[in-house]
Amino acid sequence: MQRFALIGAGFIGALHAQNLSLHPRASLEFVADIDPARAATLASEYGAQPIAIEDVFTADIDAVLIASSTPTHADYVERAAQAGKAIYCEKPIDLDTPRAERAVAAVRLAGVPLMIGFTRRFDASHAALKEVVAGGELGSLELVQMTCRTQQMPPITYIEASGGQMRDQTIHFFDLLCWLTDDLPVEVHVIGGALADARVGELGDVDTSIATLRMASGALVQIDSARRTGYGYDERIELSGSEGMAESRRQPHRHLALHKGGEQVLDGLHSDWLNRIEPTFYAALDTFVRGLEGEPVDYPDASDALLAQHIADAATRSLQTRMPVALALKRE
Structure with a gap:
């Protein structure tokens, strides 16, 4: 089982939480959000634990799924990379391209997998x-x-x-x-x-x-x-x-x-x-999980x-x- 922490308990975060709960080889262990009450509500729905965002990166997990607001993505990508966690991040890494490039440099230095949420590839x-x-x-x-x-x-x-x-x-x-x-x-x-x-x-x-x-x-x-x-x-x-x-x-x-x-x-x-492309979110997650398990896969x-x-x-x-x-x- 690939153990995930989810950062972001909003609309897209809830969709990812549902897909993680449905996947036979993934487990949603923790949910974090800037609103602790919202994190607790989503976590309880899927049998996960609420956690503070700063504690995600030291938690006993395999991967971090980042579905928080765009301005937070680059920081969380860097922190997850430095902690040696695999990363699935909603697009974009940052609206400022030089900032996104610095986050990518941290990922490459750490040598961890990073998938970006261009899910339409999985239609x-x-x-x-x-x-x-x-x-x-x-x-x-x-x-x-x-x-x-x-x-x-x-x-x-x-x-x-x-x-x-x-x-x-x-x-x-x-x-x-x-x-x-x-x-x-x-x-x-x-x-x-x-x-x-x-x-x-x-x-x-x-x-x-x-x-x-x-x-x-x-x-x-x-x-x-x-x-x-x-x-x-x-x-x-x-x-x-x-x-x-x-x-x-x-x-x-x-x-x-x-x-x-x-x-x-x-x-x-x-x-x-969403009605048109919702299945692509699960398909993307499935590809990411299979990649973490060592299968040869293609993802963004x-x-x-x-x-x-x-x-x-x-x-x-x-x-x-x-x-x-x-x-x-x-x-x-």
Whole structure:
């Protein structure tokens, strides 16, 4: 059994606690939060013990799962690394890239595993795309189309602390892009606007955007992101190559078609992002646990976290300057 301490007893922390309790080879030993009462409530629900955050790093555990607020991630990553604990951290490590790089340096010095929470890699349809590309069935990739449109605006207070659409929402697709194509972008250009809520524009951010990227291979990419739709949560990816095309399609909440009176009524999309991607959280945890047990696995690590963050930083600069931004990335 891999023994975990969970830091963060909020919405995402509760989801991780549930998955840890369900996993046959993981045990949730401790729950910590800046609000001790909240930690105690979540811990009691899953038979764990509440613990002070400062005591997590000396506890008798194998791994720390960090699901606290973003500004705390880098510090907890460093402390867990120095304590020799494996780390699963929600993205990002920090909104400030140099600070994230210092935390990653601590992880590398300690030689502990670090998984970053880019869980969309574990969507079954997206993973199937990866297999198709890796198998060479599409030939040389030429065009990539990606869509991430959430069903409703998050609270404006969330937007204020999010780091902006590129670093909060689109960053998941920057990671997917590099992973699916096994390639890196050399240029990014972003346009956007506050079309759903004018207050987002007042914060210097956008809620609707299109990012175009040129990959090192020459392939061209378009990623459209929206924080509000009028029809549900919409996520899809299309890869077009010299020998074929493959797509991970938008998914309805059920696959029911009603035929009546000469009409066909189809089910609509998922009502929110969590309903669409919730299974990916368990799949990601399962991969991390199997990796801790010595199985050869593939998950987003510290290098992937920094790659996606550098792309998001460049995309943000492009959005602000309204100019393309060149990238000189390399895998470590």
